[in-house]
Amino acid sequence: MQEQSVSFDKMTRCAPLLALVVFLTLDTNVSALAQEAIGTAIDRWRPKDGVYAEPGENFQSSCDERNNMTINLRGKSVYGYEWGCKVKTITDLSPGSVQLDMICNDYNLAQNLDPRDPNWENRQFKEIMFVKRLDEATISVQKSLNGRFKDPPWREAYCPLKTQRALAEATLAAKSEAKQKAKQERALKAAHPRDGVYAVAGADFEERCTKFNDTVVTFSGKSIATASNICQIRNTQVQLPDTVRIDADCTLQSAPGPDAVRVQDPDTIQDRKNLMFKKIDDKTVILWIINNGHFTGDGRKLSYCSDQVQRAYAGQRRTSKPSKN
Incomplete structure (x- = not known):
């Protein structure tokens, strides 16, 4: 009976130590999972939706005319002057860098490739765009042309709030107009x-x-x-x-x-x-x-x-x- 009592006492004294080991192990695993989740959130960077223009003396005028580049990943589109793309997939590369796989219409490219094609306006191209974060308001962009990278990356800066607000208002007006037109077409059809x-x-x-x-x-x-x-x-x-x-x-x-x-x-x-x-x-x-x-x-x-x-x-x-x- 005495030997059994001693063994039990030893186990009782060791219990807090065992509990501490288990707690530290669990805490380490939870911390690792939390760090992994935070890291994943940080790595999933996306460029802000809105109007961009190349920095320089014509930056503001380019923003006002909205003729440089507009990113709308929420709507799965990217477009610029006389070209527009539907974003099919987004792939995370290094932190702060993504690859966009796109299907594009490009009027100038289509005409230059085959000016005799009567349906050149409807021709589509598979393109890739690399977008990299440079700072809070500036990104580096490189876009393929007819599937090939012919031009080096260039910089685009996020336009001022005034431009972004004008784009939002124009988009809302266009949606309202399209909705009204669809309503009229349904009425006409009926x-x-x-x-x-x-x-x-x-x-x-x-x-x-x-x-x-x-x-x-x-x-x-x-x-x-x-x-x-x-x-x-x-x-x-x-x-x-x-x-x-x-x-x-x-x-x-x-x-x-x-x-x-x-x-x-x-x-x-x-x-x-x-x-x-x-x-x-x-x-x-x-x-x-x-x-x-x-x-x-x-x-x-x-x-x-x-x-x-x-x-x-x-x-x-x-x-x-x-x-x-």
């Missing part, structure tokens, strides 16, 4: 008739449909062919949720019938609107034309022709298009 072949309802409705000689509406192609006129759409305006007024250049059909009515020249109308559609439902519309300053009567009530007619007309249009050699 109001204007479906593209296709229409005819006046009656005993000869099917015949009119199959001959495509009454009314053909092609908003997507900006054209309308009425019983008497062929019109090219210039502009459209939603007047009511179900009504679209149209500014169009119209000419009489080559062989107009005895009841043909010429659409008035929009240049002689104050608001230039010389056609109007009212949508009754998905298959019925009323078409008015302006002649001598007035809409003609109660308009022509038109019905959408059958799916078979629409397919036949679409097929005719495809075969009538000239082939590309």
